[in-house]
Amino acid sequence: MKKLINDPENVVRESLMGMAAAHPDLIRVNFDPNYVVRADAPVQGKVGVISGGGSGHEPMHGGFVGMGMLDAACPGAVFTSPTPDQMLEATKAVNGGAGVLHIVKNYTGDVMNFEMAADLAKGEGIEVKSLLIEDDVAVQDSLYTAGRRGVGSTVLAEKICGAAAEEGRSLEQVYEVGCKVHDWGRSMGMALTSCVVPHVGQPTFDLPENEMEIGIGIHGEPGRTRMEIKPANEIVEMLMEPVINDLPYKQGDEVLLFLNGMGGTPLIELYLAYNHAVKVAEKHGLKVVRNLVGPYITSLEMAGMSITLLKMDEDLIKLWDAPVKTPALRWGV
């Protein structure tokens, strides 16, 4: 196993310690239970926005904690849901009196544990709403999911809901804008290689040297199909077409195009793929008005990419453009 680690059991903890050391102006890290929280939390009178999930998808979610995005993130073990006590403590830590939004990717463990945490938080008098993200059009059910998996739209929902909370919207309003991201965002991914989970030490799956997997999940869950590797432009089309065909796009719509790297694919390839993705969008009459290109929701060192389209309106554009100051996304401030 070729990794820069010490003990596989301590990877998440030591990495969180590094994050805390690198970004004391932006975040604090709490241990036992583990969560990353805005340095200035709780912000009084502001809706708290939290998310969480298995580690190994960095910078998601901890890298998105800070002004204008998440108030806290709960990292589980690698590819493993965080526990309800992490989510409960994070919810309490960001509660500024205006309620807390949980952004939950649709994986069975995450959903169950966030539900439990929400119930416990409500029992302590904190208003909580839960936004489920289920944007992956590749498969209907999956190894870890009933229903569609939650992938790229999560990053966009975290930015947009975070901006809405930052400008003082109510919990109901922040939730509503999150629902718009849910309704208007679709994704699909692919992999050229597997990744190696540190405490497993072996590739999650085998993929022959000349093959790729289309529709793969972010934990290496099976996708739609395996086939011989094609030129990048064809691969882009294989991801874009199902996304565009799966509602609710129509000619003339404005979209955000998010071309995400799975971790091991270099930026030179992501921009190359983005170049063609814009053309495919335009061919379908979509106007790309905003974009994000880079490794934001990864699968350790997996080579591959995912593409997310989010239909935008004036409000979503305004919230996307709003200032953000986190370890992984920063602009306007």
Next chain:
Amino acid sequence: MKKLINDPENVVRESLMGMAAAHPDLIRVNFDPNYVVRADAPVQGKVGVISGGGSGHEPMHGGFVGMGMLDAACPGAVFTSPTPDQMLEATKAVNGGAGVLHIVKNYTGDVMNFEMAADLAKGEGIEVKSLLIEDDVAVQDSLYTAGRRGVGSTVLAEKICGAAAEEGRSLEQVYEVGCKVHDWGRSMGMALTSCVVPHVGQPTFDLPENEMEIGIGIHGEPGRTRMEIKPANEIVEMLMEPVINDLPYKQGDEVLLFLNGMGGTPLIELYLAYNHAVKVAEKHGLKVVRNLVGPYITSLEMAGMSITLLKMDEDLIKLWDAPVKTPALRWGV
């Protein structure tokens, strides 16, 4: 070869097209000769700062073009120096009448071609100064270099010289602050895996499953030694000790600690390594006052990292903190 590309010969061009499509607010891309240039270039009365080198190290250099950093970047073919005409045209495109600084990594081809471009530009009446970066303490001479290779300090020099130019300093002053980065910065890198150059199609070198290479260059040039993979903390020490021992650090110095990913190493590992690197710095009496953690000077999908230490003073800290707005680095604006 597991890559998201179409034709190996077109990788750089198609990737540049994607960059241009993604960041029209920040940059423009000129083709034939290829260079990435600030959208608002030339900025009248401002010193122009340009750099360049082989592609495959993204986001360096094109990702660093924008307000507060580079005015232009010249991308060569993958791992191949750009040509003098690229550098000459970029120099002319950013010349706002106050002269142009060339930031050159010490590789024989880059040095030769930038020298030729500088001579040609001077012949056209443009004042040019060249800042050579040679910060890699691993080896004295290398496959592509007489003298030390230029690596991580380049990113820091581009940010700091860019900020100095932005605040209106003269060419001589921008050059001087660059010399400080040259004198006060040291780096060393290591790799767990090779990378594959697209038009070669095979790994640049073989590294057995249980081995790593310490002191490797960013093109896979041989380093100091190969050995069995060690725990991350030991690897960090193997990089930090030669860097710290190689002048000009002393007890109590303030430093910027740049923990750079080579491309294929996930962020979770980079933060884990950063966590220990800070401790090693502190053990030597250094105070880490600024940091940068992430893949900024990469070798395609190579797994590994490099560590750069730059001694800081009040002026360097001010220039580091100054606003920057580029595709890959953005803060304060």
